Structure formats: C-alpha cells, structure tokens
Amino acid sequence: MSGRGNQIRNSPLLLGLTEDEVQLLLDMAEWRRYGEGDVVVREGTASDCLFILSAGSVDVVREAGRVRLARLTEVGEFFGEMSLIDILPRSADILAGNGTEVAAFPKGELADLFARSPGVQMTLILNIARHLSLRLREADARIVALSSP
Numbered sequence: 001m002s003g004r005g006n007q008i009r010n011s012p013l014l015l016g017l018t019e020d021e022v023q024l025l026l027d028m029a030e031w032r033r034y035g036e037g038d039v040v041v042r043e044g045t046a047s048d049c050l051f052i053l054s055a056g057s058v059d060v061v062r063e064a065g066r067v068r069l070a071r072l073t074e075v076g077e078f079f080g081e082m083s084l085i086d087i088l089p090r091s092a093d094i095l096a097g098n099g100t101e102v103a104a105f106p107k108g109e110l111a112d113l114f115a116r117s118p119g120v121q122m123t124l125i126l127n128i129a130r131h132l133s134l135r136l137r138e139a140d141a142r143i144v145a146l147s148s149p
Contacts, residue, residue, distance in 0.1 A: 007054045011076035016123045029103040034096030041094035047083025049104045056100030081128045
C-alpha cells in the first residue's frame with residue numbers, strides 16, 4: 001500500500017474492509033492538496049466526491065463562513081458522505097486549513113466499484129450510517145443543552 005494510503009488506512013470509513021478492498025478504493029483516489037482558506041467543497045453544488053482527510057484540517061461552515069459546524073483535524077476523518085446517501089446539493093462549505101491533503105473518491109468511480117463489489121458498498125454505507133448516528137446524537141445533546149434553563 002502506498003505511503004499516502006497508509007495515512008488513511010485506519011479511517012472509520014474503511015473499517016471492516018479487507019486489504020484488497022481498501023486497495024481498490026485507494027487505486028481510484030485522487031490526492032488533492034489545499035492551502036489555508038481554499039474551498040474544498042462549495043455549499044449548494046452537486047455532490048460529486050467523498051473525501052478522507054490525509055493531512056491538515058478542514059472547517060465545515062455555513063452562512064458564508066460565519067457559522068462553523070465542525071473542524072476535522074484527525075487523519076482518516078471523512079466528509080462528503082451525505083453524497084452517497086441522498087441526491088441533494090452540498091449542505092455546507094468545506095474550507096481547508098494550512099497544508100491540507102485529502103483523498104477524493106469520485107462518485108461515478110465509486111458507483112462502478114459498488115456494482116462490482118456490493119460488499120464494499122454495504123460496508124461503507126454501514127460505516128457512514130454509524131458516523132451520521134453519532135453526529136445526530138451529538139446534535140441532540142447540543143439542542144438539549146441549549147434549551148435547558
């Protein structure tokens with residue numbers, strides 16, 4: 001596995017995949033670098049890729065950057081996963097921190113892989129569902145905290 005691939009091998013998105021399945025994904029990855037403040041994803045645009053952070057950080061922002069929803073700083077964290085679940089446009093801007101690198105997985109190539117390897121699709125979707133469930137629980141906790149007197 002390439003050095004870049006080793007960086008993201010422990011991503012929660014890839015849990016449960018075999019080494020061969022991970023390699024299939026890494027072979028299709030587009031490695032992209034961004035500088036501080038660069039736009040990785042623009043809110044309202046078509047969802048075309050799933051991303052795994054391999055270096056640096058990204059901020060998930062709304063309202064033209066005035067509201068930060070999250071900051072991803074850990075190698076292996078992923079974003080753009082909603083594009084595999086729904087067909088809606090991107091729900092937030094993703095802005096890069098200094099020295100950010102991501103592995104981008106184009107939606108069309110993922111669809112081709114899923115047609116050949118449905119087990120890979122099932123594993124990724126389950127991992128995404130777990131991730132979204134955790135985020136929903138965190139949001140619920142914030143709502144309760146904000147509504148408590």
